[in-house]
Structure formats: C-alpha cells, structure tokens
Amino acid sequence: MELVCPIDQRCSDQIAALLRPPSPPLVQEYFEQLISKRQCQGIKVKQNGEFGKGLFAETDFEEEKLIFKDQMLVGAQHPSNKIDCLVCSYCFKFIGSIEQQIGRRLYLKTLGMGISSHNGCESNSSDEDEDEDDHFGHNHHNSQNGASSSTIPLPTTAVESLMNGELALPYSNKFPLPSIVSCPGRCEEAFYCSKLCAEADWDLFHCLLCTGEKSESCSRKGLLKFIQHANETNDIFLLAAKAISFTILRYRKFKASHLSKQEKTASIILGTDPSLLLEAWKPISIGHKRRWWDCISLPDDIDASDEATFRGQIRELAFTSLQLLKEAIFDKECEPLFSLEIYGHIIGMFELNNLDLVVASPVEDYFLYIDDLPHPEKKEAEKITQPYLDALGEDYSICCQGTAFFPLQSCMNHSCCPNAKAFKREEDRDGQATIIALRPICKGEEVTISYIDEDLPFEERQAFLADYGFRFQLCMDGWATKGSEELIDSNWTGSKR
Ligand SMILES: [Zn+2]
Numbered sequence: 230m231e232l233v234c235p236i237d238q239r240c241s242d243q244i245a246a247l248l249r250p251p252s253p254p255l256v257q258e259y260f261e262q263l264i265s266k267r268q269c270q271g272i273k274v275k276q277n278g279e280f281g282k283g284l285f286a287e288t289d290f291e292e293e294k295l296i297f298k299d300q301m302l303v304g305a306q307h308p309s310n311k312i313d314c315l316v317c318s319y320c321f322k323f324i325g326s327i328e329q330q331i332g333r334r335l336y337l338k339t340l341g342m343g344i345s346s347h348n349g350c351e352s353n354s355s356d357e358d359e360d361e362d363d364h365f366g367h368n369h370h371n372s373q374n375g376a377s378s379s380t381i382p383l384p385t386t387a388v389e390s391l392m393n394g395e396l397a398l399p400y401s402n403k404f405p406l407p408s409i410v411s412c413p414g415r416c417e418e419a420f421y422c423s424k425l426c427a428e429a430d431w432d433l434f435h436c437l438l439c440t441g442e443k444s445e446s447c448s449r450k451g452l453l454k455f456i457q458h459a460n461e462t463n464d465i466f467l468l469a470a471k472a473i474s475f476t477i478l479r480y481r482k483f484k485a486s487h488l489s490k491q492e493k494t495a496s497i498i499l500g501t502d503p504s505l506l507l508e509a510w511k512p513i514s515i516g517h518k519r520r521w522w523d524c525i526s527l528p529d530d531i532d533a534s535d536e537a538t539f540r541g542q543i544r545e546l547a548f549t550s551l552q553l554l555k556e557a558i559f560d561k562e563c564e565p566l567f568s569l570e571i572y573g574h575i576i577g578m579f580e581l582n583n584l585d586l587v588v589a590s591p592v593e594d595y596f597l598y599i600d601d602l603p604h605p606e607k608k609e610a611e612k613i614t615q616p617y618l619d620a621l622g623e624d625y626s627i628c629c630q631g632t633a634f635f636p637l638q639s640c641m642n643h644s645c646c647p648n649a650k651a652f653k654r655e656e657d658r659d660g661q662a663t664i665i666a667l668r669p670i671c672k673g674e675e676v677t678i679s680y681i682d683e684d685l686p687f688e689e690r691q692a693f694l695a696d697y698g699f700r701f702q703l704c705m706d707g708w709a710t711k712g713s714e715e716l717i718d719s720n721w722t723g724s725k726r
C-alpha cells in the first residue's frame with residue numbers, strides 16, 4: 230500500500246504555492262540582486278520560455294579570464310571525505326596546519342576508518358563513481374576497502390607528534406592555514422576557519438542541525454538518528470536538511486522583524502504567515518525541481534518492469550529520512566516544509582542541479598614543493614617527510630569533495646562544445662565555484678559549460694544528460710547549444726528544464 234504523508238494532505242494549498250515556479254519578473258529580480266551583490270557585473274541571467282534560463286556575457290571575456298565566482302546557497306562535504314580533509318564547515322577552506330592535516334588523517338586511518346578510494350579531484354563533472362550495488366546515488370560513505378594498498382604505516386608516536394604540534398615539518402610554514410575555530414554549539418563535528426564563518430553558519434543553517442549541547446534542535450537524539458541514517462543511505466539528505474533549516478531560520482528572522490514593525494501599530498499576527506514562508510523559501514524556489522523518486526535515473530541492473538517498485542522504494546527511503554528530521558527540527562509554523570512533497574522536491578533539486586564542491590589540498594602542494602626543492606635541501610627535507618608520504622600513500626593529494634547548489638552556475642546551460650568551464654585557479658582556495666572562459670567570449674554570447682566528459686561516446690553523454698533533464702536530441706557531436714534552435718522546439722533547446 231502506498232504510504233501517505235499526513236502533512237501532504239493537510240497543507241496541500243501551501244505546498245502548491247511553494248512549488249509553483251516563481252514568475253519570470255521575480256526570477257529576474259532575484260538574479261539581478263544576486264549579481265550586483267556578488268559584484269560580477271559581466272554577466273546576466275536571461276529567461277526564455279517558462280523554465281529555460283541561460284547565462285549571458287554582458288562584456289567581452291578573453292580566454293582564461295574569470296567570468297564569475299559563485300557562492301553556494303547550500304553545500305556539504307561528503308561524510309567520507311571528512312576523514313581525509315579538515316575544512317571549514319562554512320567556506321570549505323582547509324584549516325589547522327599541514328601537520329594537523331597529515332596527522333589527523335593518519336590517526337583516523339589507524340582507527341580503521343579507511344581512506345575513501347575516490348580521488349577524482351581534477352574532475353568537475355558529477356558523480357560517476359557510484360558503487361555498483363548502490364541504487365540511491367551520491368553514496369560516498371566509508372569504504373573500508375578503499376585504503377591504498379601500498380602504504381607504510383608509521384609508529385603511533387610519530388603520528389601523535391604531528392597532531393599535537395610537537396613536530397614541525399620542514400618548509401610547512403610556506404603553507405600557512407587558518408587556525409581551527411570550534412563550533413559555538415560545541416558539537417565537535419563542525420569546525421571553522423574564522424569566527425565569522427562560525428557565526429554565519431550558525432545563523433544560516435547550523436543552529437538547528439548542531440548536535441552539541443547548545444543546539445537549538447528539538448531533539449539532539451533525533452538529530453543524531455537522522456544523521457546516522459543519511460550517512461548509511463544517502464548523504465543528499467544532509468543537504469536537504471540544510472535547505473530546510475535555512476528556510477526555517479529565514480522565516481523566523483522575517484517574522485521577528487515583521488513583528489517588531491507590527492508592534493508599533495499594536496496589531497500582532499498569530500500563527501503562520503504564509504507570505505513570510507514564501508519569502509523565506511525564495512532562494513530555494515529559484516532552483517529547478519522535480520520529485521526525487523520521479524527524476525532519479527533507473528540503475529542499469531534494475532529491470533524496466535521493476536521501475537515502479539524501485540521508485541516506490543526511493544520514496545519510502547525519503548519518507549523514513551523525513552520522519553527522523555521531523556523529530557529533530559520540526560517547527561509547526563513551517564509545517565509544509567516537512568511534507569514529503571517538499572522534501573522530495575528539494576532532494577530532486579540537488580539531484581538535477583548537483584555540482585561538485587572541490588577544494589584543492591594544501592597537503593598535495595606541500596609535497597610537490599618538497600619534490601621541487603633544489604638537490605641538497607630536497608634530500609635533507611625528505612629524510613623527515615618521506616615516511617609521512619609513504620604512510621599516506623597514493624591518496625596523499627585527496628582534495629575536499631562534496632556537493633553544493635550554486636545559484637548562478639545552475640542557470641548555465643550545457644554544451645558539448647562549451648565556451649567556459651568550472652576551474653579552480655591557484656588562488657581559489659574555498660568552496661566557491663569559479664567559472665573561466667575557455668575561449669574568447671563576446672558580449673551578448675551565451676556562456677555554457679559541459680556537465681559531462683566530452684570525450685565520452687555519444688550514447689553515454691546522452692545518458693548523463695538525461696539525468697539532468699536534457700532532451701535527448703541535444704548535443705549531437707559538437708553542437709553548441711545555439712544553432713540547434715531551428716531544429717528543436719526552442720523551449721527545450723540546450724536548456725535545463
Ligand atoms: Zn571559513
């Protein structure tokens with residue numbers, strides 16, 4: 230029997246209002262504000278058709294020039310990657326010191342937590358390395374068998390001296406990192422590069438999702454259960470929880486400022502104000518959404534005749550996760566956010582627009598620097614550093630990896646012959662997306678990126694694009710998204726729906 234979410238029934242009108250695509254003028258206003266706030270004046274978001282958005286150059290860009298940087302709306306490091314890289318939970322910069330990064334990783338490795346086998350740091354495309362038997366996608370959790378086979382373990386004392394700062398590695402002062410700031414809620418799971426990042430994260434997302442003693446969640450025990458379930462099934466639930474927490478906290482802020490204005494006129498609103506909830510939801514409303522269980526692609530090993538069962542199982546999994554989240558952070562005034570319909574659409578938004586969050590590792594830079602030293606210095610340094618490199622093995626260069634939603638980048642259309650790419654330059658050391666021109670771009674031209682590996686065979690490219698909601702006829706070998714307009718209904722042309 231099909232499970233029924235009571236909130237879906239109770240709040241159907243409000244849910245429909247939240248899921249209604251925002252009007253084109255509202256979308257335009259949102260992006261214009263965003264672009265001016267980010268000071269990336271060289272671009273403009275244009276809308277064609279009901280859902281089609283595209284990003285256009287407002288000025289000429291030379292090859293390899295920065296087009297814009299995009300701050301994520303919501304993002305998270307993959308749980309398995311937390312063993313490899315200690316980064317700020319808000320801006321995703323590496324924190325601590327080279328010694329702490331190496332020591333912590335070796336320490337966690339000796340605890341048997343294993344280093345994840347993924348080292349796709351150079352890739353900006355979406356997840357392609359899902360486990361064969363993992364039907365839910367995005368599952369990057371602890372792979373015990375992932376540790377490199379060719380590592381040489383170190384004595385515990387050598388690891389400890391790195392962790393507690395007794396041992397300074399040669400030349401590590403050339404790679405200074407911000408010192409670690411703890412979570413104000415004392416959870417010992419979130420760490421920051423600065424007080425500013427700690428406070429911003431707390432106010433925007435974390436105060437409801439912190440498992441520490443100062444958490445503002447209704448049940449820390451419930452929260453722990455929710456997190457455990459997400460880690461065991463699909464870490465995309467953690468991202469969805471962040472989106473919900475973000476909306477609740479915005480709603481409360483709007484309501485508080487609304488009330489303080491109302492007090493002056495002596496009228497007080499009681500209960501939920503639906504218009505405030507809509508306003509709080511606005512940044513999330515901009516992202517294109519479909520229900521997760523409707524848009525997730527059918528795994529290869531599942532027969533088409535079992536498709537309905539598969540989609541039903543995905544829906545059930547989301548429902549289980551939602552009930553755990555509800556126990557942890559439910560807010561009656563924001564009840565529609567806890568409907569399965571909204572939860573499914575938020576997860577679907579990440580499924581359709583998910584972009585990799587990648588930050589290069591300073592540990593990699595450090596070992597490359599040692600390797601590049603002139604001969605006598607190199608030999609001297611390697612006497613100390615080599616055992617650590619051997620202990621880390623091939624995975625020494627693992628970067629910070631996660632998933633994020635970038636509002637501007639999500640407006641960019643795909644082309645198999647793109648004129649731009651997501652690329653981190655030497656100075657880009659945090660979780661922002663950086664878009665660089667691949668060739669000269671003229672004012673008025675659409676800026677496109679490739680969502681997939683352009684060298685893949687045609688059928689595979691189409692399969693990947695189908696996941697993103699592209700129409701199949703698109704991107705025949707080398708077609709730019711423009712130019713195909715006469716051939717296909719223009720609403721669909723090269724645009725994400
Ligand atoms: Zn930070």
Ligand SMILES: [Zn+2]
Binds near residue numbers: 412415419440441
């Ligand atoms: Zn915390």
